[in-house]
Amino acid sequence: MNPDESGLSAEERRAVRSWRRQIERHQRKIEDFQRQRSVRRGMEAMPDELIEAQRVARIRHLESEIRTFERSIDAVLSKGSGGKP
Known part of the structure; x- marks a missing residue:
């Protein structure tokens, strides 16, 4: 668990992990689109x-x-830290 997630519920931690995975996937897709000439076959x-x-x-x-x-x-993180980013 990241230290910034310590005040979160299990559901909130799962949501944050899911969003971070989605960000990684989207960043990989962007890199692929920048390398390839076409968007789709x-x-x-x-x-x-x-x-x-x-x-x-x-x-x-x-x-x-x-x-x-x-x-x-x-x-979610600012809620879990009592409103402090």
Whole structure:
């Protein structure tokens, strides 16, 4: 258990661990999208502009979800520490 999780219930600790795993998965997906030319199989024949727009949109969506997970973690951790971040 992380020291910042000491004041949390078991359910809150599970939620924080789950959000952290999701953040890691999303970061790996972002890295994959930045390395690969296409977003999905079958898109290879599409114009480069469309492929790039799809990549950018997907990365932006994943980054948005990461921020949401981080805010959720911060909210639970500050609740568990008596409101102190």
